[in-house]
């Protein structure tokens with residue numbers, strides 16, 4: 001099979017056609033997708049109406065599944081396939097959540113710039129997000145190219161951050177937004193983890209920033225100085241020139257490399273149904 005690639009934004013995002021994600025991937029097609037991901041860390045597929053099982057099988061072609069925050073949540077699972085993370089704003093009975101439901105904290109936290117599971121060991125490699133039912137307005141997903149952002153840093157900043165290690169904590173963003181649906185026992189299962197602020201992607205050899213809203217400290221720096229540096233880096237790394245905004249259509253599938261992109265959802269009307277489902281792989285080489 002030969003894929004057709006239509007670039008959407010610089011070397012960040014590309015539309016991929018000529019593939020049916022419901023069918024098992026042959027070796028050749030998998031290699032083509034991996035090669036596309038090494039150049040463009042965001043792949044967009046249209047008209048892919050995947051079942052949860054098909055979604056999980058496709059994702060597992062790229063590595064073992066990362067369960068995300070499922071361990072720490074006290075929420076009743078709505079989906080049968082536990083490899084698939086439910087990102088819908090509805091409860092187990094299919095009703096749209098009330099505005100003050102604690103679950104909304106996590107959904108709103110997705111509107112902060114982050115890399116999925118950066119707070120875990122191992123962290124995430126690829127995420128595959130399926131748009132099932134999207135509202136007409138708002139709710140876009142934005143991606144920021146952290147390789148391009150690194151390349152554009154002044155040399156003095158590159159020198160300053162080389163070798164620095166940041167602490168990532170899952171609940172930093174939730175605390176900032178006023179809490180969430182997590183138990184103390186669940187939170188204890190996800191202690192903070194450390195990752196270098198500058199990383200290299202093995203497949204491309206490109207250097208990248210690895211930051212986002214889960215970072216709360218930098219080893220060896222006072223908290224205030226660390227947080228200011230992290231905020232400055234985040235502001236730099238999410239300038240419009242580095243960002244692709246995805247406007248969803250039902251049955252779009254968007255796949256991205258969490259090692260070299262940040263992403264965030266944009267606001268939408270919380271009283272209207274919005275349903276997306278995500279599968280993510282672990283980065284075992286890290």
Ligand SMILES: [Fe+2]
Pocket residue numbers: 110114115116263
């Ligand atoms: Fe995310």
